[in-house]
Every structure is written in structure tokens, then in C-alpha cells.
Amino acid sequence: MSAGLAPTRLAAGGTQTRLIQAGPEGAAEAVVFLHGNPGSADDWARLVGAVGAAGKRAVAFDLPDFGETAAAADFEHSAPGYATFVGEALAALGIERVHLVLHDFGGPIGLVWAAMNPDALASVTLIDTGVLPGYKWHSLARIWRTPVLGEVFQATATRGAFRFLLNRKEPQGLPRPFVEEMYDHYDKRTRRAVLKLYRATDDPGAAGEQFAALMAPRDIPALVIWGEHDAYLPASYAAKQRQAFPSAEVHVLPVSGHWPFADAPDTVERLLVEFLTV
């Protein structure tokens, strides 16, 4: 985590989520970062700092049962359930106009929120995520979605196995501290939440076309960043984001995998700050 961004707690959706903030406090327009799986608010520490330093309010928080945040007892682990939580968190923060920055499963969650609140959406930045027409779950997700197999996999995912599995599919490997922190947050609660979330999401590509039809006429400014060697969500989807966001600026980073903000942090920061401040 970058210095100077002490996490605080935010009461929303029946829990106290961990919040990282930078930039003008209390601004009604803000850049909102949603992490993926496995992930947490910490994924965004550097970018939150950079966007804040560029004069924009930037917020990132743990999604329930990720990072260091437990979900409320009756929380529904599904994309709409998480999108509802996002709405509650934004209300608690007093944010009315939103620049979304989404990664991985933060994509479906953020886009469901956007479909429910299209007028509040100022721009979208999609990092290895977005609308996924025709997408079939990656192999790991298929394991998670299979009863018993998913539980066995989660129970046997040791630190070493986790590190190996993650790095095996990354073109440059990921920074060690990034992977270690991710594993530290991958506790029992998160593992259970992951199984529920993936099992609740039968067809990740299903709503893509309706969403695109809803969004395209609005032509919302969009930045798409994708690691060319993403092993989970193929980079061929990068240009397809123009179905929903026709004017999208598309960057496929040649040496990156699924986590460009970890393996090409300078490039991602430059692209994001430039996009948000132009």
C-alpha cells in the first residue's frame, strides 16, 4: 500500500467496509474503484493516490467478504447483490457522479450498478473486464462452480499453490508483495464468498448485449486497458467494449497479463490519469 493513504472504515450495507480515499474530500463527483477476485481495496492504493494527486476525489473500498471486510449476515453474493452494496456505499460517501474504474469481477458488478444508475455514470475505465458476449467461464471458475470440487480446491489452495497458480499464467510474473497480500486476504470467508459469487453467475456473457444496447446511445467516455496475455478474460474482448462504449479508447498492453496495474503500473497510471483529467 502506498504511504499516506490510511484506510478508514465506512458504514454501508450493514457492514463496516475498509475505505481508501484521496483527493478533495466530500466532492459529489468521484472516481470509484471496484476490485475483482481475488482482490481488495489495496489493489488500487497507487492509482487512488495518483488520481487524488491529480485533483479528483478517488475512493476504493473492499467489497463484502473480500479484503478485510465481512459481509452482513443476509448479504447476497451475486453481481446484483454486490451492485446494491456499491449503491449503498456511494450514498454513504455522498457521491452522485461516478467515474467507474473496474477490474475483473468488479466489471460485472460495476456494470450492473451502471445499468441501474446510467445518469450517474460520468465515465468508465475497464481493466481486463467489461461486457463479455459469448464468454465461457475460465477453467478456474469452472472448478469453483462445481459442487464439492470447488470446496476441495479452496481448501487445498495453500500459499505456495496460490502463488504458483497465479504466476504460472502471468507473462512476467506478479510482484511478490502483491501476490502475498492477495493471499493474505484470501481467507476462509473470501473463499466461501468466491464459490457463492461464481455459482450465482451462470452466464457471464448473458446480459452483455442488452447492456450494450442500453449504454451505446449514451456514448459514455470510456478507457479500456487489457493485458494482452490475460489467461482468464481474453484480450480479444478489449475492442468489443466499443459495443457498449462506442468512443472507447482501447489499449492492449503487450507485456501484461490479468493484472496490468500490478505488472505495468506506470503505463496504467499514465493512461488513467490522462483519461480522467483531459
Next chain:
Amino acid sequence: MAESRRELGATSTDYDAVIVGASLAGCAAAILLGRAGARVALVEKQPDPGSFKRICSHFIQASAVPTIERLGLLEPMLEAGAVRSRIRAWTRWGVIEAPPERAGYAINLRREVLDPLVRGAAAETPGVEVMLGRAATGLLRSGEDFGGVRVRERDGTETELRARLVVGADGRDSQLAKLAGVKEKILPHNRIAYGGYFEGPMPEGAPDGTIWFGDPQWAAAFPTDREQVFYVAMPTKDRLPEFKRDPERAVVDFVSDFPDPPPIRASRLVGDLLGKIEMPNRVRAVTAPGLGLIGDAALATDPLFGIGCGWAFQSGEWLADAVTPALGGAEPLAAGLRRYRRRHARKLNGHAFFIHDYATGRRHNPAERFLFAAAARDEKVATPFDHYATRQIGPARMFATTLPRAVVVNARHALRRGSSAPSRAAAPSSAAAR
């Protein structure tokens, strides 16, 4: 038989050699043949003496510098502003660069300046007759051998240029090779190329050129004369839609999205952006009776490695040297052509094999990753690697000199990493304390 081929109204002239194509290879061969006392017709379809090849990275590898020196072109090129540069190769293991005193130095001069300069040198060579604005339309026979070409003047009249040797130096789409029906093999090339000259801050390492091996994406920055930089993007073909949408923006984005990017975003495009979408590798039989092919007409391989210009000069030199005794009457022409064919194969086939294999746009294989990693970590591996990349040594010698040391370098690296692992594993104790 020869008489019967002469058509009414056509005039005929006799030369020792007629060379079709007055670009780098054709001019190099013409200069050396002329110097050896041959009477040479150098035929060029472009009428403008200042014409030049537009789509070219104009990077002339160190392998061709001795040829350029022999042609008397090195000094004039440097006076015209040519830049001598090493190659730095960005890989994910680090930048591969040979130490300055050991590296091969290429020579870089924009084709707009280079082509007229080389053509001027050919025109000034005694015995060389430059014929601009004439296109080859047919091959003449002399017995079983080819014995000249038929050319069309700008006014439409045709002339027969008879010669003992016909040289095809007319590029990758060689008309002469087609007319002669030489065997051709086409190998797939799965990249597109977009590039242009930019003015602005110099990239790191200038005047050295830098190439980015993105595996498989590829980009390069070549500083050149007039303080300009030739930036080129050579993505795999699936990236084409982005380049068709807005070529200039796509080039700038593509190059600047690499790690440690050059300052292309702070630079300004000078002139047109150039693009090429189809460039299959063409491998031809380099000789036929009475005919020799040089430059791209003989072997048009992936421009990614910047070998076209250098090999044009060199193959022109090899052909001229090989046939000089025959043109002087010391041996049959076939013996000279055979010598040329063998030398061409010995010098270039190994290189071409690996270039063609890489041209499919595939990912790096384990052997490449192993070598790249070692070369980035150790300059004693980087040096033979550099000599190979600058085409001064072939692949066999490169592998023989790099592999043993690469094994040691990579093993040492792995051991060092292994010994430091426990301390790293202990590092996230702060997280464990939560």
C-alpha cells in the same frame, strides 16, 4: 536462334550484364562489376533519379558495413548525416546490449537520401550505363540460357538489351523472377507494419536503436539523420482493426504502451505514416542459367529484423565477385553463378530459417526465452547475440558461443533467487500479524 528473337523495329545493344532494378542491390552489383571492367546496363523503371523506397526502416546491419566501405559509400553516407547505431533489445528480463567496444554498429540513413546517393555512385562508375524510366517486359534467350531483357521505354517502344548475364534486382515482387519462372516458396508472415519519421526528444540510448520484444508484439525506435526517429510498430495481424481506425494514433499508442517506452508521445510525425499489411516471406531460387537474383528479389524476408538493406548490398557484392572471372572469360558463367548460389545459401539460409520461423507472430519458445534472459543478464552472452542480430555471425556460431555460458548465467541467477527466497517469504509478516 538469337537472331530470330530480334523483332522488327527493336534495336539491340550488347552488354556483359544487364541489371534490372537500380536500388541498393542493383547499384552495388553494378558498381563492382563496372569496376571489374564489365559493361553494365542498369535498368530502372522509375524515371526520377531521386526516387527512393518509401516503406523501409533503412536500418543497414553491421554485416553490410564492410561492403558499403568497399563500395566507397561509407564516407559519403556519413557526410550526408548517416547515424552509426548499436541495437538495444528490450526484453522482459532487461535490455540486451553488447558493450560499446564489442557491439556491431549499423548505419542508418533515410532512403530519401541514401537511394539517390547510391544510384549516383553507380552512374559515376565507368562502364555502368544507368537507364531510368525503363521497365523490363521480357527475357531474351541465348541458347538454353537467358541472354538479356526486353525493356519498354517511356514512349512505349521496346528495346532489347542483350547481355551474357541478367541480374534481377527488382525487389520482393520481382518481375524478372516471374518472367524467368524461377522456383519460389512463400512462407507466412503474420504481422503488419506501420511506421513513420518523428521529430522530438531522442529515445533513451540514442543514437542506438531500440527494439521491444513484447512476445509477440514488437516495436522499434531508430534514430536517424536530421535528428529524426523512425518509429515502427509491427503487431500481429489481429491488431489491424485498431491501425485501420486511426493509424497515427494506433502507432503512438502501440509504441507508448510498451514498458519503458520511447518519447513518441512528445514527438511529431513528419511526412506520411507508412503502412504495409501483406508481406509474405519470399524465398526464390537465386540463380537460373544466365540469371542471378539479388536483394529482395532473391530473398524477401521479414522486415522485422531490419536485414533487407544490408543483405541487398551484400548479395550484390557476392554476385559481382562470383561472376567476375566468368565475365572476364576465365570460366563458364554457370560456374560463377553456382559459386554465388552457394555463398548466398551459406550466408543467409540459417538466418532466414529462424527469421521465417519467428515471422508467424508466434510466442517465444523456451529456447528463445532462455537465451534472451541470459543475454539480458550477462554481456558475454549479449555480445555473440549482438553479432548474430547484426548478422555478422550465423545461428550455429551464435548458439555454440552463447549456450554454454547462458546455462551458467541462468543457473547462477536461479540459485541467487533461490537463496534469497526465504527472506522474501518472511517479508509479509506484517500481513500475517493482522
